[in-house]
Amino acid sequence: MSAPTHELIVSPFLDEHLVLHPGSARGVRIKTHRYLELRQLAATGAPLPAWLRAAARRGWNLDLADRSTGETVLVRDPSPYGHGRASYEVNNGCNWACSHCVYGAKRHEGLAWEARERLLHILRDAGVLWLELGGGECTIDRHFPETYTLAYDLGMMVEILTNGSTLYRPHVLDLLTTRRPYRVTLSVYGATEATFDEFTGRRGAFRKFVRGLDAAREAGLPLSLSVVVTRENAHEAPAMRELAARYASRVREYSHMSPTFTGDADPLAQQAPEFLHNRTPFTGCDAGHTSLNVNPFGLASVCKISRDHPIPLLKEGVAGLSRLGDIADRALQRHSGCNGCSLQKTCTTCMPLVTLYRKAGSSLDRYCQHA
Structure with missing residues (x-):
C-alpha cells in the first residue's frame, strides 16, 4: 500500500479554519488569512511557514523542518454547502x-x-x-x-x-x-x-x-x-x-x-x-x-x-x-400528540425518534414524560 500523501490537513470547517493531523482528534484553529496563506504556499511548493512548524510541534510533536508546504499539507477548498x-x-x-x-x-x-x-x-x-x-x-x-x-x-x-x-x-x-x-x-x-x-x-x-x-x-x-x-x-x-x-x-x-x-x-x-x-x-x-x-x-x-x-x-x-436543511426543519417539528404539549421544553426525545417509537407500538414510558 502506498504511503499517505499528507501530514496535515488544512480545511474550512463551518465558520472556522482548522489544521488537523490525521490520527489525532486534536486540532488547531487558524485565522482566515492563515488559511489563504497556506493555500498559496501549497500551490507554489514554498517551505512550511515557521508558525505552522511550531504549531505542529506543540500540537502533535511533529518535526516538519525542511519540508515544503505542498508535500506536507493537504489544503481543502471551501464548500458552499457547509456540511462538516x-x-x-x-x-x-x-x-x-x-x-x-x-x-x-x-x-x-x-x-x-x-x-x-x-x-x-x-x-x-x-x-x-x-x-x-x-x-x-x-x-x-x-x-x-x-x-x-x-x-x-x-x-x-x-x-x-x-x-x-x-x-x-x-x-x-x-x-x-x-x-x-x-x-x-x-x-x-x-x-x-x-x-x-x-x-x-x-x-x-x-x-x-x-x-x-x-x-x-x-x-x-x-x-x-x-x-x-x-x-x-x-x-x-x-x-x-x-x-x-x-x-x-x-x-x-x-x-x-x-x-x-x-x-x-x-x-x-x-x-x-x-x-x-x-x-x-x-x-x-x-x-x-x-x-x-x-x-x-x-x-x-x-x-x-x-x-x-x-x-x-x-x-x-x-x-x-x-434541500436537506428544509427537510430537517420539517422533521423536527412537533406533531400529532406532541403538538402543543406543555412539556415540550423539557422533552428528552427528538420528533424523528418519537415517530419511530410510535411506529413500533412502544409504551409511552420509553420516550414520553407523560407516561
Whole structure:
C-alpha cells in the first residue's frame, strides 16, 4: 500500500479554519488569512511557514523542518454547502447477530466501487471533514480498504465503527496504521465469553473482540468504547465498565434501547428496565444543516434516525444537499400528540425518534414524560 500523501490537513470547517493531523482528534484553529496563506504556499511548493512548524510541534510533536508546504499539507477548498460531518453506512451486513441491533435485517448490500468513489468525492465537495464509516460491520465489506483509503486521501478525518472482529488481521492493521483514523469505536457486549457470545449469537465472538482490542492497543490506535447494557448482559455491567476502562480513556454507556430504523419493535424487548434513567432535554440539533447520514445505496438523510425524503446523491450530486436543511426543519417539528404539549421544553426525545417509537407500538414510558 502506498504511503499517505499528507501530514496535515488544512480545511474550512463551518465558520472556522482548522489544521488537523490525521490520527489525532486534536486540532488547531487558524485565522482566515492563515488559511489563504497556506493555500498559496501549497500551490507554489514554498517551505512550511515557521508558525505552522511550531504549531505542529506543540500540537502533535511533529518535526516538519525542511519540508515544503505542498508535500506536507493537504489544503481543502471551501464548500458552499457547509456540511462538516457525515456518517456513511458502508454496508448494513454484519458477521454478528445482536438482537438489540437497530439495523434490523442486516443484508450484505452496498455500492459498487465506481459509484462509491463518486459518492466520496461528493461528500468531500459538500465540505465533509469528519467522516464516520460504519455499517453493519464496515470492515468486512469487500470495498472497505478502498473506501477508507480514498476518504483519507481526500482529506477527511476518519472514524470507524467496528465490532472489532477483524482488527487483528494484518491487512486491516496495515491499513489503519498506514493511514491512521482519529478514532476507532467499538461496543462492549459482555465481560465474559459466555455472555458476549450469547449476546452476539456467534461462538468465538468474545475471543475475536479481545484479540482485536489487544492488536489495536498495541498498534496505538485511538480507541473509544461503548458499553451497551441490555437485559442479556446487565448482570455484567460493572465488569463491562472495568473492561472498557482498561483499554480506552473515552468510554460511554448506552442503556436505552430504540426501535430499528424502520420502526420494528424487536430491540425494545432487550431493554433492562432498571437501567432506564432520565435523559437531558432535547433542545434541538443541527443535523441536516451541518451534518448528514448516507445509507449503503448513496441516499442522504438528515441523520441515522430521520430518514424520510432521502436525497439520491449519485443522481443529484452535491447540489441535492441544498434541500436537506428544509427537510430537517420539517422533521423536527412537533406533531400529532406532541403538538402543543406543555412539556415540550423539557422533552428528552427528538420528533424523528418519537415517530419511530410510535411506529413500533412502544409504551409511552420509553420516550414520553407523560407516561
